[in-house]
Amino acid sequence: MTDQKKYYGLWLGIGLLLCLNLGTIGWIVLKTRQFKANRQQSTEFIASRLDFTPRQRETYRAIHARFLTGTQPHEDSLRLLRKNLYSQLNQVSVSDERINALVSRMERQNSQITRLRFRHWQQVRAICTPDQQARFDRFLARLTQNMARAQPGGRERWRNQLDQ
Numbered sequence: 001m002t003d004q005k006k007y008y009g010l011w012l013g014i015g016l017l018l019c020l021n022l023g024t025i026g027w028i029v030l031k032t033r034q035f036k037a038n039r040q041q042s043t044e045f046i047a048s049r050l051d052f053t054p055r056q057r058e059t060y061r062a063i064h065a066r067f068l069t070g071t072q073p074h075e076d077s078l079r080l081l082r083k084n085l086y087s088q089l090n091q092v093s094v095s096d097e098r099i100n101a102l103v104s105r106m107e108r109q110n111s112q113i114t115r116l117r118f119r120h121w122q123q124v125r126a127i128c129t130p131d132q133q134a135r136f137d138r139f140l141a142r143l144t145q146n147m148a149r150a151q152p153g154g155r156e157r158w159r160n161q162l163d164q
Contacts, residue, residue, distance in 0.1 A: 043060065043061055043064050046060070046124070046139075047060055049135070049139060050128060050132045050135055050136055050139070051132065051135075052127075052132070056127055056128075059127050060124060060127060063120065063123045063124060063127070064120070067116060067117075067120040070116050071113055071116050071117075074109045074112045074113045074116070075113065077109050078106060078109040078110065078113070081102055081105050081106045081109065082106065084102060085099070085102045085103070085106070088102075121140065124136070125137075
C-alpha cells in the first residue's frame with residue numbers, strides 16, 4: 001500500500017469520526033431542548049389532562065406562578081446547602097456537628113418545599129369541578145405512586161403511566 005492510500009484512509013477515518021461527533025452533539029442538543037420544552041409545558045399538561053376551561057387555566061397558571069416564586073428561594077438555599085455539604089468531602093476531618101447542622105438545615109428546606117407543594121396541589125384541586133376533582137385525585141394517586149417508586153426511565157415514561 002502506498003503512503004498516499006494510507007493518508008486517504010486516515011482522512012476518511014478522521015472525517016467519519018468528526019461526523020459521528022457532530023451527530024452526537026446534535027442529538028444531545030435536541031434532547032436538551034425537548035426536555036426544556038416538556039418542562040415549560042407542564043402547566044399545559046395538567047390543564048389538558050383535567051380538561052380545564054380557559055378561566056381555570058388562567059387561575060391555574062397564576063397558582064403555579066405563585067408556587068414557583070415561593071419555592072425558588074428554598075430550592076436555591078437547598079442547592080447551596082448541598083454544595084456546602086459536599087464541599088466538606090475534601091477536608092481530612094469534618095465534625096459530626098457540622099454535618100448534622102447542614103443536614104438539619106437541608107431537612108428544614110425540604111419540609112418547606114413539601115409544605116408549599118401540598119398547598120399548591122390543594123389550591124389546584126379547589127379550582128376543579130367535582131368531575132375534575134375525581135380525575136385530579138386519580139392523577140395525584142398515580143403521581144405519588146410513581147414518585148414513591150422513583151425508578152429511572154425519564155419524563156415520557158412517567159407521563160405515559162399517568163395517562164393510563
